[in-house]
Amino acid sequence: MFTSSRKFVADPAASAPLLAVCRDAALGLCVRALGACAAGSVIERFEGDIGPRVSQHSLQVRPGSHIAGTRHIGYLSHACDPNCRLDMARFELVALRAIAAGELLSIDYAATEDRLYVQFACACGAPDCRRWITGRDEPISAAGARYLAAQDGAAAPV
Numbered sequence: 001m002f003t004s005s006r007k008f009v010a011d012p013a014a015s016a017p018l019l020a021v022c023r024d025a026a027l028g029l030c031v032r033a034l035g036a037c038a039a040g041s042v043i044e045r046f047e048g049d050i051g052p053r054v055s056q057h058s059l060q061v062r063p064g065s066h067i068a069g070t071r072h073i074g075y076l077s078h079a080c081d082p083n084c085r086l087d088m089a090r091f092e093l094v095a096l097r098a099i100a101a102g103e104l105l106s107i108d109y110a111a112t113e114d115r116l117y118v119q120f121a122c123a124c125g126a127p128d129c130r131r132w133i134t135g136r137d138e139p140i141s142a143a144g145a146r147y148l149a150a151q152d153g154a155a156a157p158v
């Protein structure tokens with residue numbers, strides 16, 4: 001009797017989630033597409049709790065403001081040549097290229113974060129992989145400098 005009083009606008013992303021958080025032995029928590037996504041399409045409109053704190057799974061909305069408690073986007077993997085991007089004005093996850101069902105979704109962490117919760121080594125395989133990932137507005141940490149120097153030393157011809 002009362003069911004018709006609560007009418008929701010159909011939102012394909014909300015009614016049939018396109019994403020799943022998975023646990024990968026190498027990557028830890030990650031996000032995979034459950035269906036194919038066209039290049040340029042909005043994969044998800046996200047929501048969460050916005051506040052001043054940076055945490056492991058938060059994402060920067062604007063300087064001093066971070067979104068946490070999201071359903072999927074807090075678990076996206078980093079890639080230096082990612083297949084997705086976040087639109088922090090519209091709160092949308094957008095496909096940068098065609099994505100196949102089952103594919104791992106990635107963003108460039110430095111595209112949104114001024115400072116990372118923790119800097120880390122990257123071996124994403126992109127031709128222009130930065131190898132050590134920082135926020136877009138912070139220097140490489142001492143640990144990062146040591147890591148890069150050790151890598152360069154190991155790679156130097158003998």
Ligand SMILES: [Zn+2]
Nearest residue numbers: 080122124129
């Ligand atoms: Zn990389």
